[in-house]
Amino acid sequence: MIEALPLLGIEEEYLVVDPRTRHAVPRAEDVLRAAEPVLGGDVTQEMTRLQVEVRTRPTADLDDLAGRLRAARRQVAEAAGSCGLAVVASGLPVLGSVVPPPISVGERYQRGDLVYRALNDEISICALHVHVDVPDPEHAVLVANHLRPWLPTLITLAANSPFFAGRDTGYASWRVMCWGRWPVSGAPPYFSSYLDYQQVVSALLESGALMDERTVFWDVRPSPRLPTVEIRVADVPLAPCDSTTIIGLVRGLVVTALTAVARGDPGPPIAGQLLRAAYWRAARDGLRGHGLDVRTGVLTPSAVLARRLFDHVRPALAEIGDLPMLSEGMADLLARGTGETRQRRAFARRASLSDVVDDLITATQS
Template sequence: MAPLIGIEEEYLVVDPRTRHVTPRAAEVLAAATDVLDVAHEITRFQVEARTPPSADLDELGVQLRAARKEVAAAARSCGLAVVASGIPVLGNVVPAPLSDDVRYEQGRVLYRALQDEISICALHVHVDVPDEETAVYVGNHLRPWLPTLIALAANSPFFVGRDTGYASWRVISWGRWPVSGAPPYFPSFADYELALRALAESGALMDPKTVFWDARPSPKLPTVEVRVADVPLDVNDSLTIIGLIRALVVTALADVARGDRGLPVPSEVLRAAYWRAARDGLHGDSLDIRAGTLVPAPVLARRLLDHVRPAVDEAGDLDFVAEGLDRLLARGSGATRQRRVHARDQNLHHVVDDLIEATVA
């Protein structure tokens, strides 16, 4: 049986008249009474919707669409809107206004100006695994494929009024944090525990929840949490990426059961692959980490599907995921759409308008 999946999607609250992000998330949350699980995030620009665990990708799609629809309706009732974008397109966001939470204030003291650009929105995918040690080894196997997921999900080219030149500025901005980005390779669970103790001693961690690696054992659930992707603009893109992530985890679980703890890709090489994927997205070349050569990003995306094809097929998702991947590669990610809208008249207001519409389309 395919393992259960739980999803978290983060959205930005915007004023539909100015098209700027606005720190009124609390009003949206108060109005979102029909959403199963919606919560505040670190800044007052953001809200997060969560799905109940499910093994069925179709069911997750129903839940995600319903959550987006209800959160958007709650925002409209307050004269606001929500957008699925990895980072704010317009607005005065530096420093970001933090939500009322003692923990967030503690983070401001610890992380200081790193909090200034924390208004970022991601897709988090929880996949059931037997235990924390297995989650660590699964993370080892996921590492080489994380840049490809970045390219597929890229949806943050504009940041507060300018084109960054990147398909995912969220990945670049977030990568400055001390415990973020791709996880290190851990040859043993003891090495993982030793690293966490050292990170805590250094002051880089407030607690286990501030281990922000893009694939990590969840600090509170028996899952591996994959948090590498910008929040996609299109729910179907979210589901395609979710299906690929679950299949990556299932494939890794089989490898770990055979005693394979993953390929020890050097962190410097993986960091460069991250940078390239965040810059170019699906339009350009990506680094084939195993070969150390550049290949077209769509080629790596298809290699990812080939790598996990048996697991996707076993889950009953092969047709949906393959068609979703074809669609993504043909029309591009959310970053492509944002730039396409902007190219019409160079007006970022129209980019935000399109994000508002497409978030619930």
């Protein structure tokens, strides 16, 4: 039995675009200035001046979180509009001179530019980060072990970055591929304990691969600032209802994992190279293709893997009370497709990336 519903909080990143040229533009400061009177500290800068980030306050109620997210999207879109700009929920900029991107002002950002160098050339990436309360960092590490097999499926369900800087990448989520080149990114290793995790992070700090614990960019990690496990595997979804579905599935995975940990189960030790291959396949083919089931080693339709994930978390969702909402959200997502599906459909009408950006603006605002 769940004693109390774990609190949820999220961060979503958006790109600032000029609605006339459809290019991503380095005017995040203008949007932030316009949005801060309404959103206060819930809107902030990101690594580049092409991006803004919104955050939600912690809540246990998924429906409440969905409402806050819709309101935050609307408010930041209105702030951008007041500056003659727009924001789009896309994993990468579709158009614009964005390689290398303009790095935001700040000592930390400048230091990161010195450390990571050309890795920053494609850092204008936008993701959905989900924070779920856990009892302590030990639980966070063991929960990550249980989540590792499901991370490729979350990639397929959130894929929303097929186009980048004026070209079709051929991938459903090029953001995942860009991010995977960083020294501490992608699926986390399997850890036997939090002590094991700390020892590895200490060695990575010594190597210079990390500036500090905040640059542990694994897709599941103990938050360095909050009493949560942070899941950061997903592209920012185009539709806010899809964000809600992903967030609810993530909490279902965490609750399911906590139940297993309480039974003494440390999670399945899936080989890192197998996960790497599954990431690549998920990022390339998305929901419409096949993915690698890392538990069996069998190539399987991605929609089937998505249904298996849902079946895995169904008991937790029923106990939490989220099952009706997420059953509807999952069915809608599987029938309609992801943000990548919509981006490609917009492009197919006239083979125009400008049309893609126009549709992104419309979808993000609505």
